[in-house]
Amino acid sequence: MKEFETLRYRVQLAELNEVVVAFLAEVGFDGFLEENEGWMTASRLVGGEQYRPLQECIDALPCALEWSSERVAEQNWNLAWEQQFPMVEIGEHIRIRAPFHPIGTDAREEFAIEPDMAFGTGHHPTTYLMAEALRERSTGKTCLDFGTGTGILAMVMLRFGANNVVGIDNDERAIRSAKRHILQESNSEERAQVYCSSELPEGPFDLIAANIHLNIIVEKLPEMHRILSSGGWVLASGILENQVKTVEDAAHKSGFLCTFKQIKEGWACLGFKKMD
Numbered sequence: 001m002k003e004f005e006t007l008r009y010r011v012q013l014a015e016l017n018e019v020v021v022a023f024l025a026e027v028g029f030d031g032f033l034e035e036n037e038g039w040m041t042a043s044r045l046v047g048g049e050q051y052r053p054l055q056e057c058i059d060a061l062p063c064a065l066e067w068s069s070e071r072v073a074e075q076n077w078n079l080a081w082e083q084q085f086p087m088v089e090i091g092e093h094i095r096i097r098a099p100f101h102p103i104g105t106d107a108r109e110e111f112a113i114e115p116d117m118a119f120g121t122g123h124h125p126t127t128y129l130m131a132e133a134l135r136e137r138s139t140g141k142t143c144l145d146f147g148t149g150t151g152i153l154a155m156v157m158l159r160f161g162a163n164n165v166v167g168i169d170n171d172e173r174a175i176r177s178a179k180r181h182i183l184q185e186s187n188s189e190e191r192a193q194v195y196c197s198s199e200l201p202e203g204p205f206d207l208i209a210a211n212i213h214l215n216i217i218v219e220k221l222p223e224m225h226r227i228l229s230s231g232g233w234v235l236a237s238g239i240l241e242n243q244v245k246t247v248e249d250a251a252h253k254s255g256f257l258c259t260f261k262q263i264k265e266g267w268a269c270l271g272f273k274k275m276d
Helices: 014-026 052-058 076-082 125-135 151-161 172-186 214-229 243-255
Strands: 003-010 029-032 040-045 064-072 086-088 095-096 108-113 142-146 166-171 192-196 203-209 228-240 256-264 267-274
Touching: 003 014, 014 029, 014 052, 014 166, 014 228, 029 125, 052 064, 086 125, 095 125, 108 151, 108 267, 125 151, 125 203, 125 228, 125 256, 142 151, 142 214, 151 166, 151 172, 151 192, 151 214, 166 172, 203 214, 214 228, 214 243, 228 243, 243 256, 243 267
Parallel strands: 095 108, 142 166, 142 203, 166 192, 203 228
Antiparallel strands: 003 040, 003 064, 029 040, 086 095, 228 267, 256 267
């Protein structure tokens, strides 16, 4: 039976949250679940390729944490996580729920996500911002979901009129979850393709959704510009409010014009249009 090490933590300096997430991801942690009052929970498989003693990981961080950890069996971890999965309502049009939640009776479009510790359940402000922005911008587009996680953003694009969506992620566990969700939403492999990769596909794409780490966004902006069709868009999140200028400057240097910005709970969603 697989055993997971769980880490529940809170960063003393909120502006370093993304730095901590990026570091912990490099040492095998994934499925970062945001709780109340700044607490986060993540897990990693005990004995995995990137396994490194937890205390050593904590000591290597550039900031102090409040934290606790335990080891749990896989099925117990999944059950505990499901119990922390509330429904999420995004704006007036979208609801994200788990299969064990009752189906709503109003006019919201509902998306059923199975809790399994992959990224992108809709609970984080960045997923909320991206889903709301994509609802209005997906119709008739060929789209890329870069860092698809559970596949929720790809599902939103498909539901709201995208012609085709490609979802990629470099986490094999996330891809298993994304395939299940996205292919069920698309009802056809002709409208959706999902695969494990850290490299961007050739395109061309009309719209790229990138809810990923700041450093990856900045690094990949020139390549995203190359694979976009004329006048194409990048919608990017995973960006703290005080990091917006950094991303805007990098986007401008890569040939983009920033025409959209929304802020929620200190997190930003930015829209960049390709300038030909």
